[in-house]
Amino acid sequence: MYLPRAFASHDPAALDALFNADNFITLVTVVDGAPCVSHLPVLYHRDGDRVTLRGHWAKPNPQSTHTGPALAIVHGPHAYVSPSWYPDKVEEHRVPTWNYVVAHLHGTLERLTDTDDLASIVSDLGDQHEPRVGQGWRYIDDDAHRSQLRGIVGFRLHVERFDIKAKLSQNHPAANREAVIANFEAQPSDDARALARLMRDALDANRTPAGD
Template structure:
């Protein structure tokens, strides 16, 4: 990924938080059958290893777990939002007319080595933790014990565990940081007024940081 210096995000805690807040990742592999991409939710164990460990599961019917070998290099992409930016939102455009459209976004690339774990206990642990995390905000959180045991036993046997030791984290927050503070703020406010608060809020934070 091309990352100009003004868009680089290198803070491990910020990158980990981005993954935790946006855990639905794209797993990119280069296996025996060639290049492949699978879209799955991940659990991040931030304290494990130097850069953290990602855990997930895939359907047994999905050929990816047989297409790769343990310790193969893989890439997982986590997107934290994106938005089109109109040059009309930059105050400076109305003075010098020297602005063009762009697209802003926040993304984390987690490079690592994959391990396939066809182990029922491991899979149950991943499912249980993912369920607790994502059911936590529900009024009455669902738990695995809510379903009949024979039903969940059958489903667990139909999935395979995946673990990725992160070896490199690359973060990019493209939020118009190469523009004037007033232009960053103007575009951020325009996004928020149109209902695009995720990138809008991030741009306003970038404007505040530039103003310091």
């Protein structure tokens, strides 16, 4: 990932926030020089500097046979930025851009085929997401549910390094950033409003006197 220093972050708390907001990832592996990609919900866990992801594939998915190096991508909010919003648009000949937050997690992929491991993944994903839609489905450890586990393969990604790119107009003067925030706040998009909050937090942090 192209990662200019101004947009780079390695803050574990920022990674927590990304996964708390949306734990649907893009998982990339490479076998014999050919990339293989899956889009999957995962269970995120961080203990200090140690991060792991758990999830599962459908058994027919070719990636379900893969182990070893892998890349997980989690997308945060993103939105278009119009140059017409900038107070200095004429003087600086500004152009359109896009603000966004994304994280790349590099690690080693482990396949999980034990029935208890698969049951735990399915159960934990259900427990996490059912309340969000106002429902109460739960995994029950009976023959009917356990038979369904034969159709999936689980995985655990042991994360060894992560990079976060938070492109939040940090390369612009404060007046431009304030203008982008105001325009994002006026948009109907949840992503735009989420970016406005992140941009405001970043601006406020920069204004905090050292030592506070």
